[in-house]
Amino acid sequence: EAQVTQNPRYLITVTGKKLTVTCSQNMNHEYMSWYRQDPGLGLRQIYYSMNVEVTDKGDVPEGYKVSRKEKRNFPLILESPSPNQTSLYFCASRHSNQPQHFGDGTRLSIL
Amino acid sequence: AQSVSQHNHHVILSEAASLELGCNYSYGGTVNLFWYVQYPGQHLQLLLKYFSGDPLVKGIKGFEAEFIKSKFSFNLRKPSVQWSDTAEYFCAVTRDDKIIFGKGTRLHILP
Numbered sequence: 001e002a003q004v005t006q007n008p009r010y011l012i013t014v015t016g017k018k019l020t021v022t023c024s025q026n027m028n029h030e031y032m033s034w035y036r037q038d039p040g041l042g043l044r045q046i047y048y049s050m051n052v053e054v055t056d057k058g059d060v061p062e063g064y065k066v067s068r069k070e071k072r073n074f075p076l077i078l079e080s081p082s083p084n085q086t087s088l089y090f091c092a093s094r095h096s097n098q099p100q101h102f103g104d105g106t107r108l109s110i111l
Numbered sequence: 112a113q114s115v116s117q118h119n120h121h122v123i124l125s126e127a128a129s130l131e132l133g134c135n136y137s138y139g140g141t142v143n144l145f146w147y148v149q150y151p152g153q154h155l156q157l158l159l160k161y162f163s164g165d166p167l168v169k170g171i172k173g174f175e176a177e178f179i180k181s182k183f184s185f186n187l188r189k190p191s192v193q194w195s196d197t198a199e200y201f202c203a204v205t206r207d208d209k210i211i212f213g214k215g216t217r218l219h220i221l222p
Contacts, residue, residue, distance in 0.1 A: 031208070040120075042214030043155075043201065050208070090154060097143045097162075097205045102154040 002027045006091050006103035013081060014111050021076045021106050023091035029101070031094045032074040033058070034066065036087040037105075043090070049074055081110045113138050115204050117213035124192055125221045132187040132216050134202030144185040145203040146176055149215075155201060161185065172196070194222045 004025045013019055025032065033048040035058075045058030049068040063085055065077040074093075078085060086109050092100040118133040136142065143162050147155040159170025166178040176187045185202060197220045202213040 033210075035212075040214075043212045092155075094210075096208060099145055099157045099160055100147075100155070100203075100210065102156075104154050 002101065004091055004093055004101050004103040006089075006106050008106060009104060010107050012109045012111065015082055016080050019078050019081060019108075021078075021089060021091075021108070023074045023076065023103060024072050025074075025091075025093040025101065026072065027093060027095070027101065028071065029093035029095050030071070031096070032068065033092045033100070034064070034074070034076045035090045035092065036060065036085075037090060038087050046076070046089075078108075081108075083110050086110045113206075113209075113211060115202055115211050115213040117200075117202055117216050119216045120214070121217045121219070123219045123221065126194055127191050130187070130189040130192045130196075130218070132200055132202075132218070134185045134187065134213060136183050136185070136202075136204045136211075138183075138204060138206045140206065143205045144176075144178060145205070146170065146174070146185075146187050147201045147203060147212075149199045149201065151198070158187070158200070192218075192220050194220045196220050 007022045030051045034046040035043045044060045046064050047066040049055045089106045091103040094100045114137045116135045145160045146158040148158045149155045161168045161178045169175045174189050178185050199215045199217045201215045
C-alpha cells in the first residue's frame with residue numbers, strides 16, 4: 001500500500017531536548033516536504049527536498065533541520081525545541097507536479 | 112510574490128445547501144491546481160486536480176471545480192452539502208515543481 005509514515009504520532013517534551021520526527025515513503029517519490037499546521041495559518045512549508053542530498057528551506061525553516069540521505073526517508077530534526085514549535089506537523093511526498101501524499105501527522109507539544 | 116488566496120476562512124451552511132469556495136492564485140503561465148480536504152483529526156487527502164483539458168473537473172464525493180484561466184481562479188463547488196462534508200479545504204497550486212497551499216477554509220455543516 002502506498003503510504004507516507006510518520007513517527008511518532010504524538011510527542012510531549014520539554015524545551016531544549018533534541019528530537020527527531022521520522023518520515024518514510026514507499027512510492028519512490030523524488031519530492032518530500034515538511035509542513036506545520038497552525039490554526040488560522042494553514043499549512044506552512046518548513047523544508048523540502050527534490051531528491052537525495054538536495055534540500056532547501058521553505059517558508060518557516062528557523063529552528064529545524066532536515067536530511068535526505070536516502071530517497072525514502074526525510075527526518076525532521078529539532079535541535080533545541082522551543083514552545084513556539086508546538087504544532088501539528090505533516091510530512092508529504094510527491095512525484096514532480098503530481099498530487100501530494102501526506103502522512104497522518106505528528107502532534108508535538110513543547111513545554 | 113506567488114500566492115494562493117482562499118477568500119473564505121470559515122463557512123457555515125445547512126445540509127442540502129449549495130457550496131462554493133473561492134481560490135485565486137497569482138502565478139502566470141501553466142499551473143496544476145488541486146483541492147485537498149482534511150477531515151477532523153486526519154491528514155490532507157486529494158479531492159480533485161486539474162492539469163489540462165476540460166476546465167470543469169469532477170472529484171470525489173460529488174465535488175467539482177472550475178478552472179477559469181482569465182480570472183486565475185479554481186473555485187470548488189458542490190450542489191448539495193452533507194453533514195459529513197464538515198472539514199477544512201485547501202487549494203494548492205504547483206508550477207515549476209513548487210507547490211503552494213492556500214490558508215484553508217473551514218467548512219461547518221449544520222445537520
